[in-house]
Amino acid sequence: xxxxxxxxxxxxxxxxxxxxxxxxxxxxxxxxxxxxxxxxxxxxxxxxxxxxxxxxxxxxxxxxxxxxxxxxxxxxxxxxxxxxxxxxxxxxxxxxxxxxxxxxxxxxxxxxxxxxxxxxxxxxxxxxxxxxxxxxxxxxxxxxxxxxxxxxxxxxxxxxxxxxxxxxxxxxxxxxxxxxxxxxxxxxxxxxxxxxxxxxxxxxxxxxxxxxxxxxxxxxxxxxxxxxxxxxxxxxxxxxxxxxxxxxxxxxxxxxxxxxxxxxxxxxxxxxxxxxxxxxxxxxxxxxxxxxxxxxxxxxxxxxxxxxxxxxxxxxxxxxxxxxxxxxxxxxxxxxxxxxxxxxxxxxxxxxxxxxxxxxxxxxxxxxxxxxxxxxxxxxxxxxxxxxxxxxxxxxxxxxxxxxxxxxxxxxxxxxxxxxxxxxxxxxxxxxxxxxxxxxx
Ligand SMILES: O=C(O)C(=O)C[C@]1(C(=O)O)C=C[C@@H](O)C=C1
Numbered sequence: 001x002x003x004x005x006x007x008x009x010x011x012x013x014x015x016x017x018x019x020x021x022x023x024x025x026x027x028x029x030x031x032x033x034x035x036x037x038x039x040x041x042x043x044x045x046x047x048x049x050x051x052x053x054x055x056x057x058x059x060x061x062x063x064x065x066x067x068x069x070x071x072x073x074x075x076x077x078x079x080x081x082x083x084x085x086x087x088x089x090x091x092x093x094x095x096x097x098x099x100x101x102x103x104x105x106x107x108x109x110x111x112x113x114x115x116x117x118x119x120x121x122x123x124x125x126x127x128x129x130x131x132x133x134x135x136x137x138x139x140x141x142x143x144x145x146x147x148x149x150x151x152x153x154x155x156x157x158x159x160x161x162x163x164x165x166x167x168x169x170x171x172x173x174x175x176x177x178x179x180x181x182x183x184x185x186x187x188x189x190x191x192x193x194x195x196x197x198x199x200x201x202x203x204x205x206x207x208x209x210x211x212x213x214x215x216x217x218x219x220x221x222x223x224x225x226x227x228x229x230x231x232x233x234x235x236x237x238x239x240x241x242x243x244x245x246x247x248x249x250x251x252x253x254x255x256x257x258x259x260x261x262x263x264x265x266x267x268x269x270x271x272x273x274x275x276x277x278x279x280x281x282x283x284x285x286x287x288x289x290x291x292x293x294x295x296x297x298x299x300x301x302x303x304x305x306x307x308x309x310x311x312x313x314x315x316x317x318x319x320x321x322x323x324x325x326x327x328x329x330x331x332x333x334x335x336x337x338x339x340x341x342x343x344x345x346x347x348x349x350x351x352x353x354x355x356x357x358x359x360x361x362x363x364x365x366x367x368x369x370x371x372x373x374x375x376x377x378x379x380x381x382x383x384x385x386x387x388x389x390x391x392x393x394x395x396x397x398x399x400x401x402x403x404x405x406x407x408x409x410x411x412x413x414x415x416x417x418x419x420x421x422x423x424x425x426x427x428x429x430x431x432x433x434x435x436x437x438x439x440x441x
Contacts, residue, residue: 145170148321149180149189155274155296157226161319162193165222175271177206181214184324192216192322198226199316201252203368207320208396211340211425212370218338218426220321223433228254228310230261231277231302232289238305241265245276246291249317254291257309263289277302314435320426328404329427335402336365338425341415342372342394349418350395356414357399360407366398396425403427 146169150158153173162171172189174180183189194210197203211218228250232241243266244251244258250273258267270276276290281300289305290296297304320338329335343349357364372392401408403424416422 146191147172147189149174149183149192151175151177151180151194152272153274153278155277155293155299156272157224157293157317158193158195158272158319159274160293160295161195161222161224161317162191164224165193165220165319165321166191177210181210181216181322184216184322185214187324190323191219193222193319194322195249195317196221196320197318197366198249198253199314200310200312201249204249205370208368208370209373211396212394212423216322216324217326218320218428219323219327220428221318221336221431222321223316223318223431226250226253226310226315226317227293227308228273228291228315229294229297229304230254230258230263230289230306230309231280231292231297231300232305233280233284233286234301234303236286236289236303236305238263238289240287241289242287243268244289244291245270245279247271247273247276250291253311253315254309256311257306261306261309274299318431321428326426327428329402330429331402331404334400334430334432335405335427336398336400336430337403337408337427338396338398339412339415340394340396340421340423340425341419342375342392342421344418344420346418352418353395353397353415356411357397360401360411362407362411363400364397365400366396368396369393370396394421400430 146166148162148166148169149172150156150162151174152158154171156173159171159173162169169191172183174183177194180189180192180194184192194207195204196207230244238261241263244263245268246254248269251267251269270279273290273292274296277292277296277300279285280288280290281302290302291309292302294304294307296302329337341353343353354364354367370393372394375392399408399411401411403409403412404427408427412422412424
């Protein structure tokens with residue numbers, strides 16, 4: 001299957017594959033999805049006197065949201081506690097008076113705060129129930145197979161991640177990460193599955209930036225063991241090679257091994273691993289190898305010259321699943337929550353923010369900083385001549401607690417006091433699959 005691209009679809013394409021700006025028309029049905037409002041409402045449920053926490057069914061929850069949305073607006077509009085709506089608009093580029101990215105959370109009585117030393121399962125309920133798709137996100141509205149957008153072509157690791165996250169889904173290849181976001185926003189796909197970090201290569205920065213730019217919600221995560229192979233056309237030997245092409249992450253994950261194999265050849269980055277294999281095959285390149293999966297070798301008729309060439313056998317990529325609507329956060333199984341914030345002026349702000357989690361014994365699993373693109377530099381100087389420059393950042397934090405957990409709600413209420421911008425990207429079940437360093441392809 002050809003990936004959705006940024007160029008217009010050819011007329012003889014049976015299946016409309018995703019192309020960035022040229023995504024045709026919206027589907028006929030109109031549906032208002034709750035986006036940010038829903039998240040806020042769900043998180044506010046205790047402080048808004050919903051004795052059972054978030055609604056027990058999706059419709060309860062959504063109607064609670066409808067009621068609470070107006071309260072959120074009326075309560076938050078006059079106050080400018082965390083930098084003000086204008087500021088948030090500046091950060092996010094949305095010209096709305098009330099930007100619901102700003103999480104208006106009231107602190108809940110510390111009695112109910114789960115105390116320090118507890119884990120995220122503060123109800124002491126068993127955590128062994130296996131996850132199902134319905135736990136991760138609402139079912140697709142069209143009643144058929146779940147359509148999952150990923151970046152790359154068939155044989156890419158992202159396709160394998162889509163299959164792990166949603167077995168039996170219809171995986172939809174997209175040529176760019178951005179296109180996968182748009183596919184979900186435009187109802188062409190129900191979910192997107194995107195790599196966010198790798199145990200060797202680190203963060204996939206592009207996707208951090210896109211998470212902020214788009215309004216999708218993280219509804220799950222999967223960790224995929226990534227087992228790379230060196231692929232070449234049949235009959236090609238290592239000695240013939242003058243270059244190796246692959247996704248930049250895959251090149252980074254195999255750098256030492258390539259050198260150990262004596263491959264002091266040019267490395268070239270392409271959009272995805274399987275796309276590299278497809279390219280070598282399509283152009284009959286006998287001096288070029290691709291780093292990709294064994295499945296890509298099968299699909300594109302390539303030979304495996306070397307197997308397991310990642311620099312560490314336990315190479316893992318973490319993917320996040322994105323949807324138009326958030327899931328209802330729960331406390332009966334381990335959840336993770338991802339937030340992004342920009343800190344306000346003041347000293348030790350980052351320390352104070354992180355303390356809000358530490359004091360509640362909430363573990364952080366990841367912190368990432370990215371340039372604050374709307375305000376990249378702050379000039380600081382006593383004489384105000386602008387000689388000292390501070391870089392400004394957006395901080396992305398993942399922590400191990402559900403937004404239905406009062407400890408997390410209170411931690412965020414505190415965080416909000418020190419930040420000029422705060423958005424919950426999603427609260428979702430942690431991937432608890434037992435570690436099995438088997439082939440990831
Ligand atoms: O190129 C692919 O196969 C991908 O799915 C992309 C990607 C990435 O972006 O990190 C995913 C997993 C591996 O870490 C290498 C590449």
